[in-house]
Amino acid sequence: MPAASPPSRRPRxxxxxxxxxxxxxLHAADDLLVEHGxxxxxxxxxxxxxxxxxxxxxxxWPSKVEILLDTLIxxxxxxxxxxxxxxxxxxxxxxxxxxxxxxxxxxAGKVLLTLVAQAQHDPxxxxxxxxxxxxxxxxxxxDWLTRGIETGVFSPELGPDATMDALLGPIVYxxxxxxxxxxxxxxxxxxxxxxxxPA
Numbered sequence: 001m002p003a004a005s006p007p008s009r010r011p012r013x014x015x016x017x018x019x020x021x022x023x024x025x026l027h028a029a030d031d032l033l034v035e036h037g038x039x040x041x042x043x044x045x046x047x048x049x050x051x052x053x054x055x056x057x058x059x060x061w062p063s064k065v066e067i068l069l070d071t072l073i074x075x076x077x078x079x080x081x082x083x084x085x086x087x088x089x090x091x092x093x094x095x096x097x098x099x100x101x102x103x104x105x106x107x108a109g110k111v112l113l114t115l116v117a118q119a120q121h122d123p124x125x126x127x128x129x130x131x132x133x134x135x136x137x138x139x140x141x142x143d144w145l146t147r148g149i150e151t152g153v154f155s156p157e158l159g160p161d162a163t164m165d166a167l168l169g170p171i172v173y174x175x176x177x178x179x180x181x182x183x184x185x186x187x188x189x190x191x192x193x194x195x196x197x198p199a
Contacts, residue, residue, distance in 0.1 A: 024050035026071045038114050075108035082140040087148035096186045103175035154194045
């Protein structure tokens, strides 16, 4: 099976970015989003918080959405990687628990939820979010789940994409509406959606 596609990074243009300045901008965007929300997040505030010139940011990123996407891609790779080993029901359950914690406890989870919300009424954000983050990540998740189906670990009634939607969707809905993930939800989802093959 071909290797999963890595998250898409925005092509660089202009001068090579200084790594310390780049990280300062990403961290500033994270901090300011948590403090002020998406509408209160401005390039001017990011530049001031990061200690870089506004023109420097515009040379490297065309919008605050692209800054947030870079932040989300890097943080997800570090703190919520899609497993690469042989899938098991326990492994899927652990991934879902990690995903729930990421959305509710990690600042990067707020970035993800913000971009989901913004994508509902901004086609450009929706397109970039899908191409750079959701699409590549779904490729990895689909490949992981498909390996479990092909090796006989799972026998879901739905296809791999619909199964992942059904597993992750309720957790995203809870996070978007500000409610806690009900106790036992993850166990119920994995048991009902990832049925083992019949004996």
